[in-house]
Amino acid sequence: DNEWSEVEVTQQGGLPFMGWFVKTLEEEGSQGRDAREFVVEAKWDDDNEWSEVAMPKWLSITTGADVAFYAGKRVSLPERRGKVVVFQTTASRAWFLHRVLRSLICCVLLTLVSMVAAAGRGHEARWLAKFTMAFSLAIQCVSGVCFALEGSILAMIECFLWIPTYLTVVLALFWEKRFLHFLLLSVVADVAAVSVQACLVDGEYTASFFRNNVPVQGCVLFCLMLWVKVSRWHALQKSRKLVEKDQKQYERVWTMHVGCDREEATLRLLENKVASINLRGHVCRQHERKRFNEITSVSHGWTTQTPDFLLDSLGFRTVPNTIDLSRPVTSLDQLYACASVVNAIVLDKLKTWALQSDGMFPLESASGVQTELEFRRWSDVEGTQDEELVKWSCLKKYHRATEKVTRSYGYDTSRLLDVCRHAIIFETIKDLSRCLDVIVGDTDVSIERIKNRFSRAYDPDESAGYRDFSINLRLVTPETIALGVEAHVCEVQLILKSFANIKTLNGHKRYIAWRNWRGL
Numbered sequence: 001d002n003e004w005s006e007v008e009v010t011q012q013g014g015l016p017f018m019g020w021f022v023k024t025l026e027e028e029g030s031q032g033r034d035a036r037e038f039v040v041e042a043k044w045d046d047d048n049e050w051s052e053v054a055m056p057k058w059l060s061i062t063t064g065a066d067v068a069f070y071a072g073k074r075v076s077l078p079e080r081r082g083k084v085v086v087f088q089t090t091a092s093r094a095w096f097l098h099r100v101l102r103s104l105i106c107c108v109l110l111t112l113v114s115m116v117a118a119a120g121r122g123h124e125a126r127w128l129a130k131f132t133m134a135f136s137l138a139i140q141c142v143s144g145v146c147f148a149l150e151g152s153i154l155a156m157i158e159c160f161l162w163i164p165t166y167l168t169v170v171l172a173l174f175w176e177k178r179f180l181h182f183l184l185l186s187v188v189a190d191v192a193a194v195s196v197q198a199c200l201v202d203g204e205y206t207a208s209f210f211r212n213n214v215p216v217q218g219c220v221l222f223c224l225m226l227w228v229k230v231s232r233w234h235a236l237q238k239s240r241k242l243v244e245k246d247q248k249q250y251e252r253v254w255t256m257h258v259g260c261d262r263e264e265a266t267l268r269l270l271e272n273k274v275a276s277i278n279l280r281g282h283v284c285r286q287h288e289r290k291r292f293n294e295i296t297s298v299s300h301g302w303t304t305q306t307p308d309f310l311l312d313s314l315g316f317r318t319v320p321n322t323i324d325l326s327r328p329v330t331s332l333d334q335l336y337a338c339a340s341v342v343n344a345i346v347l348d349k350l351k352t353w354a355l356q357s358d359g360m361f362p363l364e365s366a367s368g369v370q371t372e373l374e375f376r377r378w379s380d381v382e383g384t385q386d387e388e389l390v391k392w393s394c395l396k397k398y399h400r401a402t403e404k405v406t407r408s409y410g411y412d413t414s415r416l417l418d419v420c421r422h423a424i425i426f427e428t429i430k431d432l433s434r435c436l437d438v439i440v441g442d443t444d445v446s447i448e449r450i451k452n453r454f455s456r457a458y459d460p461d462e463s464a465g466y467r468d469f470s471i472n473l474r475l476v477t478p479e480t481i482a483l484g485v486e487a488h489v490c491e492v493q494l495i496l497k498s499f500a501n502i503k504t505l506n507g508h509k510r511y512i513a514w515r516n517w518r519g520l
Helices: 093-118 122-152 153-172 178-199 201-214 216-242 244-259 260-275 309-314 333-357 387-388 398-407 429-441 477-481 499-505 506-518
Strands: 019-023 040-042 051-054 058-059 068-073 084-087 287-291 318-328 360-363 374-375 421-426 446-452 471-477 490-496
Touching: 019 287, 068 499, 093 122, 093 153, 122 153, 122 398, 153 178, 153 216, 153 333, 178 216, 201 477, 201 506, 216 244, 216 506, 244 260, 260 429, 260 446, 309 490, 318 499, 333 421, 333 429, 387 446, 421 429, 421 499, 429 446, 446 490
Parallel strands: 421 490
Antiparallel strands: 019 084, 040 051, 058 068, 287 318, 360 374, 446 471, 471 490
């Protein structure tokens, strides 16, 4: 009972084996005398050292080169007398599925991801990487089920222990804003998986298990997370130094405005006006019109339109002056088409608002050599030769629009609200506040959103110290309705001249570099 028995098999040139079997004792009442521990050891003829090659408890997928890692010599044999128990060390189909097929396919897919990314197709490479990790997670689950069906309980447990690691990596790829958080969870899950596996191993083999099963994946992910953190910190530091002087100038100008009692009172009045404006309850997005076949009410008065059977059959005929909140705009080309149409109409409105509030616009140099921008009131420029020198804002550059949609909006095109954007410059906050009153009182304007960067609660670090008053609005006029662009959201910025002087020329170039370093 307490002594070791040995069976020695000698074979010239070595003996390959696929496993071994143990038979319980024959006579009744011998249950307590069955083998409790046993191992299989081997040595070469010219070697005096015996080495373990098999044990009853083993994990089949823990090492790279070996089929099995032998996890312990303790075992419980069945109560039935004369029962033959077979222990196999060969790789099963589940092992082949998990270690060979999964690794091969993932290697091919990751190579393809690298090739697609090198070709400049970042969006496609990102989705292919997501598919690769999701595929790996699925194979992990299937392998665990296969091990369970084969009766390899330890291998099944090990498979399922790795599922949280793969799951957190998949979530990190799909939820990019929480990438580092999920990456950290993946590291913890990897270390926890190895630790739990060690608990399945007999105590005397735990240290050996850790030596052979270092959490490499967790270490790699931790290094990746650390590299991302350090790179991000370095980029933020570099971007901060880039605009440090400009930010100090903005803060100095802002302190000057806030320090003036009259300006301070106007700022408080401006905040109260913003609070009193009745904005729409829905999230501000670019939306399409409602489709004609989806309108059941005749209150819109459009049921008398001449039927267009082609558009009606395709479901493309829309109802003017309606917004379908369930159908956001998904095409950047559509946004630019609408913006190019509505731009001229917004420009006419801009002149009217500036005329009523002493608003200014930048003028280009008549000589063509631009050293710094000159700002003139529209009331002084309108109808004169200088009117041709006014530098009007153009549509947002296409590459910047694409950059903003991918970087900041998670490929949601409907969140891009400033393809058509204009600015009015003001000498004082009082004039700016007066322009807000004019815009709010315009019956052709539907205000969708307001960003008051002059608010005392605003954090200037978010825009490198720069402040303005931004209004997202729609123009609902007979002209825009007839042209089908009354649902398009534009942006009008109300800017103080003291801030505009710093923003122009080289200051704006530094801001763009700051924005790129921060990934905005």
